[in-house]
Amino acid sequence: xxxxxxxxxxxxxxxxxxxxxxxxxxxxxxxxxxxxxxxxxxxxxxxxxxxxxxxxxxxxxxxxxxxxxxxxxxxxxxxxxxxxxxxxxxxxxxxxxxxxxxxxxxxxxxxxxxxxxxxxxxxxxxxxxxxxxxxxxxxxxxxxxxxxxxxxxxxxxxxxxxxxxxxxxxxxxxxxxxxxxxxxxxxxxxxxxxxxxxxxxxxxxxxxxxxxxxxxxxxxxxxxxxxxxxxxxxxxxxxxxxxxxxxxxxxxxxxxxxxxxxxxxxxxxxxxxxxxxxxxxxxxxxx
Numbered sequence: 001x002x003x004x005x006x007x008x009x010x011x012x013x014x015x016x017x018x019x020x021x022x023x024x025x026x027x028x029x030x031x032x033x034x035x036x037x038x039x040x041x042x043x044x045x046x047x048x049x050x051x052x053x054x055x056x057x058x059x060x061x062x063x064x065x066x067x068x069x070x071x072x073x074x075x076x077x078x079x080x081x082x083x084x085x086x087x088x089x090x091x092x093x094x095x096x097x098x099x100x101x102x103x104x105x106x107x108x109x110x111x112x113x114x115x116x117x118x119x120x121x122x123x124x125x126x127x128x129x130x131x132x133x134x135x136x137x138x139x140x141x142x143x144x145x146x147x148x149x150x151x152x153x154x155x156x157x158x159x160x161x162x163x164x165x166x167x168x169x170x171x172x173x174x175x176x177x178x179x180x181x182x183x184x185x186x187x188x189x190x191x192x193x194x195x196x197x198x199x200x201x202x203x204x205x206x207x208x209x210x211x212x213x214x215x216x217x218x219x220x221x222x223x224x225x226x227x228x229x230x231x232x233x234x235x236x237x238x239x240x241x242x243x244x245x246x247x248x249x250x251x252x253x254x255x256x257x258x259x260x261x262x263x264x265x266x267x268x269x270x271x272x273x274x275x276x277x278x279x280x281x282x283x284x285x286x287x
Contacts, residue, residue, distance in 0.1 A: 013099060013100065016099055017096050017099060017100070020092055020095050020096055020099070021092060021096070023092075024088055024089055024091070024092030027088050028084065028085055028088045028089065031081075031084040031088065032081050032084065032085075035077050035080045035081055035084065036077065038077070039073045039074060039076070039077035040073075042069065042073040043069060043070040043073040043074065044070075069139075072136045072137075072139060072142065075136050075159070075160075075161070076133075076136060076137070079133065079161065124177070124179060125162070127179035128161070128162045128163070128177050128178045128179040129161045129162060129178075130179075131178040131179045131181065132159075132160065132161035132162060132178040133161060135159075135178060135181075136159070136161075140184050140186065141156055141159070141164075141184060141186050141188075141189070142156065142159065143156050143157065143158065143159060144156060144188065144259075145186055145187070145188040145189065145258070145259075146186075146187040146188045146258075146259050147166070147184055147185060147186050147187065147188070148184070148185035148187075149164065149166065149174075149176050149181050149184055150180075150181060150182060150183060150184075151174065151176050151180065151181075152166050152168060152174035152176055153166075153168060153169075154166035154167050154168035154169065154172075154174060155167050155168075157173070161178070162177065162178060163175050163176060163177055163178065164176045164178060164181070187258070187259065187261075188258035188259045189258065190258065191232055191255050191256065191257065191258060192255075192256050192257070192258055192259060192260060192261040193253060193254070193255055193256065193261060194253070194254045194256050194260075194261035194262070194264040194265035194268060195251055195252065195253040195254070195265070196251070196252045196253075196265060196268045196269050196272060197241060197242075197249050197250070197251050198213065198249065198250040198251070198252065198272055198276075198283065199242075199247040199248070199249045199250075199283050199284055199285070199286045200247065200248050200250070200276075200281055200282070200283060200284065201247065201248070201282065201284050202244075202245065202246060202247060202248060204248060204281060206240065206248065208279075208281075209248075209250060209281065210237055210239060210250065212275055212276070212279055212281070213237045213250055213252050213272065213275075214237050215275065216235075216252065216268070216271050216272055216275050217234060217235035217236065217237060217252060217254075218234070219271065220235050220254070220267065220268065220271060221234040221235060226264070226267065229257075229260075230256055230257055230260040230263060230264050231254055231255070231256055231257075231260075231264060232255045232256060232257060233254070233255040234254075235252055235253060235254035235268065236252075236253050236254075237250065237251070237252055237253075238250075238251040238252070238253055239251070242286065244286060246284060246285070246286065247284045247285070247286045249286060252268055252272065254268060
């Protein structure tokens with residue numbers, strides 16, 4: 001009977017420890033499942049309302065927005081899962097140690113001192129992670145965007161909580177730590193703008209040139225291929241942008257899909273040149 005009484009607390013403690021561990025993994029699994037469900041809902045989000053719903057290519061903009069939101073949600077979901085695992089399993093370990101009558105106060109003190117030491121040594125790493133989290137939450141840029149990160153300018157190929165990988169126009173790959181990015185110029189968010197300056201002689205017919213450029217704008221807007229893949233709104237003629245003693249400079253502008261301004265600009269210049277040649281209007285250098 002004494003032998004049974006001696007083993008009883010040990011068996012009870014073992015059963016308690018097993019229950020704590022099992023409960024911890026069950027709670028961890030439930031937390032991960034909830035986070036996954038929230039992430040999937042945030043990634044899909046139902047129908048995307050685009051401000052360009054009545055314009056040329058709303059579907060293309062919707063696809064870009066969906067991919068950006070999906071990437072941001074998956075990254076934040078991964079971070080939340082890691083945090084949940086650390087909190088739940090860490091709590092379970094401390095509870096088990098307390099159940100086994102192992103003093104945890106010295107352990108917590110040691111962990112605190114170690115954390116302070118690591119914190120001092122990894123300040124830059126922590127700074128990178130915090131900057132990366134805010135960058136994702138605020139949707140400053142995503143994969144496929146063309147950005148100016150200060151240290152480098154290029155297309156974003158990968159985004160993590162620590163670094164952003166860019167590829168510039170020469171094909172060079174840049175790895176920029178998120179903590180070192182103090183400002184970002186995003187050329188691919190929402191929409192872009194292409195514009196063409198057309199310098200003509202000072203004594204040219206202002207009304208005639210404007211009408212000619214408006215015809216070019218209408219022709220570009222009527223091009224179904226451009227409307228479906230590159231242009232968001234009908235190009236506009238801003239009129240005389242600059243005035244000098246040698247030339248009048250007209251400006252033709254078009255709102256485009258993100259990163260499509262270069263292609264649209266080339267197409268506009270080609271059509272303007274053809275229209276001016278047909279009308280016998282010569283462009284001049286601006287002095």
